[in-house]
Amino acid sequence: MKLKATLSDRGLRVLEKGFLPTFEKFGKSLQLLLDPQGAYLCQTEQDTDGLLLSARVAAAVLFEPGSFHIESRCDNKIAFALDTALLLRVLHAAAANDASSLEMRLTMRACSSSMSGAVSSGSEQTSQRPVLSFAWQGYDMSMVQDLPITRPYPASQVEQLVSLRDLNSLCPFYLDIQPEMPRFQHLAERLKGLAAELHVSTTRHGKAYMSAHVPGLGLGSETGALQVLPVSMAVPSARASSRQTDPAERLAAAEATGHAAGACTLAKHLSRALLASQFTGPAQLLLGIAGDGGFVHLLCIYSDPESSAGYDDSMSLSFKLPVRSDG
Numbered sequence: 110m111k112l113k114a115t116l117s118d119r120g121l122r123v124l125e126k127g128f129l130p131t132f133e134k135f136g137k138s139l140q141l142l143l144d145p146q147g148a149y150l151c152q153t154e155q156d157t158d159g160l161l162l163s164a165r166v167a168a169a170v171l172f173e174p175g176s177f178h179i180e181s182r183c184d185n186k187i188a189f190a191l192d193t194a195l196l197l198r199v200l201h202a203a204a205a206n207d208a209s210s211l212e213m214r215l216t217m218r219a220c221s222s223s224m225s226g227a228v229s230s231g232s233e234q235t236s237q238r239p240v241l242s243f244a245w246q247g248y249d250m251s252m253v254q255d256l257p258i259t260r261p262y263p264a265s266q267v268e269q270l271v272s273l274r275d276l277n278s279l280c281p282f283y284l285d286i287q288p289e290m291p292r293f294q295h296l297a298e299r300l301k302g303l304a305a306e307l308h309v310s311t312t313r314h315g316k317a318y319m320s321a322h323v324p325g326l327g328l329g330s331e332t333g334a335l336q337v338l339p340v341s342m343a344v345p346s347a348r349a350s351s352r353q354t355d356p357a358e359r360l361a362a363a364e365a366t367g368h369a370a371g372a373c374t375l376a377k378h379l380s381r382a383l384l385a386s387q388f389t390g391p392a393q394l395l396l397g398i399a400g401d402g403g404f405v406h407l408l409c410i411y412s413d414p415e416s417s418a419g420y421d422d423s424m425s426l427s428f429k430l431p432v433r434s435d436g
Contacts, residue, residue: 111178111181112178112214112215113178113214113215114214115176115213116211117247119174121204123166123171123389123424124200125197125200127206127388129193130388131388131426132152132162132164133387135157136157136162138190139190139192140270141188141189141190142187143179143357144170144179144185147166147167147168148167148171150163150164150166151163151274153273154247154431159378160378160430161426161427161428161429162429163429164424164426165424166424167424170424174435186267186271188267190258190259190393191259192256195256203247208245208246210246211244212244214241214244215261216242216289217237218238219238220236220237231319240255241245242256278429280398282311282313282337282342284317285338286394286395287389287392287394289332290383290394296319296381297319300328301377302381303328304322307320307377309371309372309374309379311370312369313343314344315336316360318331318332318356318360319332329356330416348350371398378430378431379405386409386428389409390411391409391426393409393410394408395408395410404429404430404431406428406430408427409427410425411424
């Protein structure tokens, strides 16, 4: 098993300024899957308090050309877990000291531990522990830091992460809520103070609805003129009649024609995901509801001026929020 690479300036910036601070907000442990195509970062429901957070970054973004070498018996895939804060600390140190290069390699380090029942005699045994070793050089100093990791996953666990990465679980349609982010963040925070659960709905007319209900009181909002993606899923809004001027009536009409999707999720999950999504500066933040109503999906899309499409398909960030019963 071999892993060696030199992080590029862009790769260091993407991890240190964007993805890792985002993951740090949701859980201490981070799972990392590496293969020749790039990296998959993941926090499952067990790593967070219930939601699934994942990111993909292509090798061409993360590493200097020609520096990435990876070999394993699992089809050249290596996966393990590590402490998010410790990795972020290593990258902060390199960035703060203007590291000219940051080399990363998987290696084993000898560590000593007292033998059971022989502490008083000072007897020790030596074992090997896997680490990610980072070596970098700045203007007037050099540094080597070892980051403890779990033992590399066996083939069965590697394949579980690969399956999670490759799972095609996109929603039938999405709304781009990035232009209205201040409004959505304000609404989520306001409604979180009213109820523990929020109901979120999207329509193919380009409208998003958010509401909270407690005994004797309900509060909701409608945000319109949002871009529907894919474009082929957009449906022109019917001209409102004099009897259909209330947002609840418009939502009910969209539901009746099959042009709406909705789900109930925890207010704290939605509020935190909306806030954390902005750490990476997405060009678009897509909001969708699974076809079976099984999760609420927030997907960050990034810009690439050099791409003909204008968007960067070499990296993405995804939040999948679990749903609650509407009771």
